[in-house]
Amino acid sequence: MGSDVKQHGSIWLARLCLLLGAGAVLLALVGAIGAGQDWWGKLDGISFVTAAVVVALVGLVFSLIVLLLYRKKGTAIRNLTLIGLVCSLAYLGFIGYWINVARSVPQIHDITTNLDNPPEFRVLKLRPDDFADVPGRGEAKYAGMDAMERWKLLHRGAYGDIRTVTLALPVDKVVSLAEEVARDRGWEIAQASPEEGRLEAVDTVSLFRFKDDVVVRVQPGPGGTTSQVDVRSVSRVGRSDLGVNAKRIRGFLKDLQAAASN
Structure with missing residues (x-):
């Protein structure tokens, strides 16, 4: 050799x-x-x-x-x-x-359980170009739709299972549980307010350490004996999130429901 x-x-x-x-x-x-x-x-x-x-x-x-x-x-x-x-x-x-x-998955990066009334960020800032590059502009099948309408259509088609969750607990208790779940998942808490029914946090993912912003909104359900939980997760960088935000919301709600049942 x-x-x-x-x-x-x-x-x-x-x-x-x-x-x-x-x-x-x-x-x-x-x-x-x-x-x-x-x-x-x-x-x-x-x-x-x-x-x-x-x-x-x-x-x-x-x-x-x-x-x-x-x-x-x-x-x-x-x-x-x-x-x-x-x-x-x-x-x-x-x-x-x-x-x-x-x-x-669609090339969107803003995922929520409530398309008609998405939770709003108050402490964290929603990226200024959030709806600036939603796919479909100029395409015949999206004729007459603005960016928000295209986003909703794409979102519903891909993530129809992501919806508001109802828990049989008061608002403040749900927010406290949400904070515990968020910390267990390694999120950085930006705000946790049981009185206001709000939680805002940042999740860091991959070797790139991409930072995604999350807001959890908890409102009293009908009759005041339950709470309705909505979540919104938004990537700070990129047009597509590769399905990461939807996966995050599903996992968070699953963990929250498990914590609420204990």
Whole structure:
């Protein structure tokens, strides 16, 4: 094998395959961690991830070529190339999964249990461009609809199960339970007011440390013996939330209902 490696410069090609595959993963991690640590902006971090896709694609193609041409030149060449190939494929598979997730949900980032009367933020600030880029503008099937109407239509189609929850507890007790659940889920509490029936919090997710704002509104139900709970979760960055806000609301309400039943 040693003579083969010396005779052929293909060992360097194999090392390049490894460098491209592993480098793509490393580049994406650096971008995500750097954005999470505020070394650069979130969108800059996403640019790293996008650039890593290009590197992985080049690594994939290059690895296949090297395997085809030099697979019989020694086990070292083959193994290095295979490792690079696996790294490239793994990263591209990971990105492919999230692309599939993105395609399965509408490109909106403001999710709530009450579309007709969404809870309003008072302590935290709703992003100023919240409804600036709702999909459907100029499309025939959305003719005559403004951004809010398009948002409601897309929201209902994707998240029809997310609705107001009624609990057989007084408002102040529900808010106190909501605060406990929020803290258990690792949220940073911005406001908890049992008297006003309100909770506002921030949830931080992924290596990017994206911050999403959450408001919980609790109102007396009919007759005053129950409470009606509405939740709104909004991403601070990005057009699509990849379904994260809906998942958060579902999980929070499930935990809150479990806490209320104990």
